[in-house]
Amino acid sequence: MGAASWVYVEPSLASPVPPDAPLPPPAPPGSGSVAPWFTEPLPPPPPDPAAVKAKYATAVPHEWGTAVTGARTRLASAGRRLALTFDACGGPGGGSAVDTAILDLLERERIAATLFLNSRWIEANPALAVQLAANPLFELGNHGTRHLPLSVTGRSAYGIAGTRSAAEVVDEVWANHQRLQQITGAAPRWFRPGTAHCDEVATAIVRDLGEEVVGFTVNGDAGATLPAAKVQGALTAAAPGSIVIMHMNRPKGDTAKGLAAALPALRRAGTEFVTLSGAAGLA
Numbered sequence: 638m639g640a641a642s643w644v645y646v647e648p649s650l651a652s653p654v655p656p657d658a659p660l661p662p663p664a665p666p667g668s669g670s671v672a673p674w675f676t677e678p679l680p681p682p683p684p685d686p687a688a689v690k691a692k693y694a695t696a697v698p699h700e701w702g703t704a705v706t707g708a709r710t711r712l713a714s715a716g717r718r719l720a721l722t723f724d725a726c727g728g729p730g731g732g733s734a735v736d737t738a739i740l741d742l743l744e745r746e747r748i749a750a751t752l753f754l755n756s757r758w759i760e761a762n763p764a765l766a767v768q769l770a771a772n773p774l775f776e777l778g779n780h781g782t783r784h785l786p787l788s789v790t791g792r793s794a795y796g797i798a799g800t801r802s803a804a805e806v807v808d809e810v811w812a813n814h815q816r817l818q819q820i821t822g823a824a825p826r827w828f829r830p831g832t833a834h835c836d837e838v839a840t841a842i843v844r845d846l847g848e849e850v851v852g853f854t855v856n857g858d859a860g861a862t863l864p865a866a867k868v869q870g871a872l873t874a875a876a877p878g879s880i881v882i883m884h885m886n887r888p889k890g891d892t893a894k895g896l897a898a899a900l901p902a903l904r905r906a907g908t909e910f911v912t913l914s915g916a917a918g919l920a
Contacts, residue, residue, distance in 0.1 A: 683847075684811075684845060684846045684847045686807050686811045686846065689803075689807050689842055689845045689846060690803055690804045690807050692803075692845070693789065693803035693806075693838055693841065693842050694802075694803050694804070696789060696803065696838045696841075697838070698788070698789055698790065698836035698837055698838040698839070699836075699837065700836055700837045701788070701792055701834065701835075701836050702834060702835075703833045703834055703835075703852045703853070704852050705835060705836060705837045705840060706837040706840065707837055707840025707841060707843075707844065707849075707850060708835065708840055708850040708851070708852045709849055709850065709851050709852065709880075709919035709920065710851075710852040710853060710854055710880060710919075710920070711854045711878050711879060711880055711919070711920050712878040712879070712880065712911075712916045712917075712918070712919060712920065713878075713916070713917065713918035713919055713920040714878070714916070714917045714918055716877060716878075716909065717877050717906065717907045717908050717909050718877060718878060718908075718909045718910075718911050718916060719875060719877070719878075719879055719881065719903070719908050719909070719910055719911070720750075720751065720879070720880045720881065720910075720911055720912070720913055720916055721743075721748065721749075721750040721751070721857075721881050721883065721896075721910055722750065722751045722752075722753060722778070722829070722851070722853070722880060722881060722882055722883070722913070723739065723750060723751075723752050723753065723883050723884060723885035724753045724755075724780055724829065724882065724883070724884050724885070724886070725752065725753065725754045725755055725758040725762075725780065725884075725885050725886045726755050726757075726758065726780065726784050726831065726884070726886055727754075727755035727756065727757030727758030727759070727760075727761065727780075727784055727886070728755070728757050728758075728784055731886075731887070731889075732755075732757070732758070732784075732886055733757060733758045733760075733761035733762065733886065734886050734887065734888050735762060735765065735885070735886065735888065736861075736884070736885045736886065736887060736888040736890065736892065736893060737888065738888065738893035738894075739883075739885045739892060739893045739896065740769075740885065742893055742896060742897055743774060743775075744772075744774065746900060747774065748774065748910045749774050749775070749776075749910045749911055749912050749915060750774065750775055750776075750910065750912065751775070751776045751777075751778050751827065751851075751912045751913045751914075752769060752775050752776070752777055752778065752885065753777075753778040753779065753780035753827070753829045753851075754766060754769075754777055754778070754779075754780055754813075754817070755780040755781055755782070755784045755813070755831070756781065756782040756783075756812060756813040756816055757782075757783070757784065758780075758886060759813075759816060759817075759820070766820055767820055770820050770821045775912070776827075776912035776913060776914055776915075777817055777820070777821055777825060778825055778826070778827035778828065778829060778851065778913070779810065779813050779814055779817055779825040779827065779828040779829070779848060780813070780828075780829050780831070781809050781810065781813055781828070781829075781830060781831050782808065782809050782810075782812040782813045783809060783831070784797075784831035784832075785797065785798070785799050785800050785805075785809055785830070785831045786798075786799030786800070786830055786831055786832045786834040786835065787799060787800055787806055787809060787810075787830035787831075787834070787835035787836070787839035787840075787843070787850070788800050788801070788806070788834075788835065788836050788839060789801075789802055789803050789805075789806055789836060789838045789839060789842075790836070792834075792836065794832040794834035795832050797831065797832055799834070800839075803838065803842060806838075806839050806842045806843075807842060807846065809830075810828055810842070810843055810846050810848065811846060814846065814847075814848065824847055824848075825848060826847075826848060826849065826913070826914060827848060827849055827851045827913050827914075828843050828848040828849065828850050828851065829850070829851050829852070829882075830850065833852055833853065833882065835850055849919070851880065851913060851919065852880070852882075853880045853881065853882035854875070854876070854878075854879035854880045854881065855871055855872075855874075855875045855879045855880070855881045855882070856871065856882055857871045857872060857875075857881040857882055857883040857892070857895075858871075858882075858883045858884055858890065858891075858892040858895065860884060860887070861883070861884040861886075861887030861889075861890030861891075861892050862890065863890075863891065863892075863895070864891050864895075865891035865894035865895040865898060866895070866898075867895065868883075868891060868892055868894070868895020868896060868898075868899070869895045869896075869898040869899040871895075872895065872896065872899035872903065873899050873902045873903065877908075878920075880913075880919075883896070
């Protein structure tokens, strides 16, 4: 097809249209003509944090834990897929450190993974956060602003006091949501609370903010405290479709060694490593 030829007609020479002339009918489907109106659906409005706070201000939860209603804990379509997820919790006491052995291993072996970054960890490692966002192997998830259990009543987990209201839940999610969106250019899809504990009101709040709470099927390293053999055993025993939680902020742990030891058996089993968004749905 040759280049398009645009013809301009002087308004004074154009054929007049009677004021009472009927509008032409819409083009039939498949005709190749353009309908005389815009038919694509408009994008949904962005989340309104203030409205979400008001909506859930008096909601009463009945569940608490790592697998409450609304928390995704495994892949919907299993196959031989496995979702490795790594938390970067941030905070004092070495919480914002980096286990470069894990990142090097994932890069070297071309293993896709979802990295849940806390706001404090990002503040301590801004250049690395940008680098991870640009790596096509990785997807970045939201691990909260202060790394708190997500509660509307102040419940705690592992001695860490949780958020105390719907408003605090929104604040815990939304500040880091915005930070991650600035880094990646897209709103994060997945949220994991600090300690992975939450109630079902909190999962609904997270959903209204445009994300989904993700728990886990397999605890791969118990906060980077397990020896390499235990990490290896947890990974090789993981059923297809599992979401594995591990940590990438404790370089003195044995998580990288355990993962490296598990890889040969996982490869022989035909395991496909996927990000959460690459998993075609969560359950």
